[in-house]
Amino acid sequence: MAVTGPGIPDAALEFLRNCFDTAVIPADPRLPVSVSDHADLSIAFPEGAAVVREDHYRGAAKEAVDAVCRATGRKLLFEPRRAEDVYPGDTGLCARYCGRRLICRTASTSRVLLDEAAASGYEIIGVNQGYAACSVIALYDGSAVTSDRGIFAALSSRGVSCLLIRPGYISLPPHDRAFDGGLGGFPGGASGLCGRDLYTVGDFSLHPDGRRFFDFCSEHGTRVRPLCGGVPTDTGGIFFLKKATEA
Numbered sequence: 001m002a003v004t005g006p007g008i009p010d011a012a013l014e015f016l017r018n019c020f021d022t023a024v025i026p027a028d029p030r031l032p033v034s035v036s037d038h039a040d041l042s043i044a045f046p047e048g049a050a051v052v053r054e055d056h057y058r059g060a061a062k063e064a065v066d067a068v069c070r071a072t073g074r075k076l077l078f079e080p081r082r083a084e085d086v087y088p089g090d091t092g093l094c095a096r097y098c099g100r101r102l103i104c105r106t107a108s109t110s111r112v113l114l115d116e117a118a119a120s121g122y123e124i125i126g127v128n129q130g131y132a133a134c135s136v137i138a139l140y141d142g143s144a145v146t147s148d149r150g151i152f153a154a155l156s157s158r159g160v161s162c163l164l165i166r167p168g169y170i171s172l173p174p175h176d177r178a179f180d181g182g183l184g185g186f187p188g189g190a191s192g193l194c195g196r197d198l199y200t201v202g203d204f205s206l207h208p209d210g211r212r213f214f215d216f217c218s219e220h221g222t223r224v225r226p227l228c229g230g231v232p233t234d235t236g237g238i239f240f241l242k243k244a245t246e247a
Helices: 010-019 054-072 111-119 149-157 210-219
Strands: 002-004 022-024 049-053 075-079 096-098 101-104 123-126 136-138 144-146 162-164 191-194 197-200 223-226
Touching: 002 010, 002 191, 010 022, 022 054, 049 054, 049 111, 054 075, 075 111, 096 136, 101 111, 101 149, 111 123, 123 149, 136 191, 144 149, 144 210, 149 162, 162 210, 210 223
Parallel strands: 002 022, 049 075, 101 123, 144 162, 197 223
Antiparallel strands: 096 101, 136 144, 191 197
């Protein structure tokens, strides 16, 4: 099952719907406008569970979240804190699972999410970047790709094989900001991992480090499959979840 946000391009959403049962998590109006429709800031999926802010669930997301939980057999957990429209108050659910690790800014990450990760035996790697899910692409074998030097250093120091690509060159609609390469999106927000397949929103061959990116993914057992053309675009990423076993 694919789970994403409403900011994903129509062509990418159509691709997902043709291949997977697909759920779209409604935008959270309390998040900053440029990321209010990003799933990786609105919901998180620790092992066997789904974590969503209670006010967002009650307000707009109940139908979509309930459908995901029914389809995947996950328990529903509430994060009691409301989202804020300024950093880092918008990052409570923006953590990246990578292999048996959870990468996050622990000071601003949901305690519910941290407790679930610890209870399931995940190593928690603390980083300074609150947008950890946005910033990290997790590959099939637990290796990673990031454009954040701090995350790269933290993962490398823990023995995680990690590729550092140049920041920028990834669109962040509708408010692209000035950055190296002119675009300020993040690689994790432009992708989602399903088994050995990394689905990308846009074409990473258009990134200046595209060749290194494709080679690294291949070396780590991961196939890159673009959902649509154009420059890579940060729309809040895509979660791929296993369906519950039918009785």
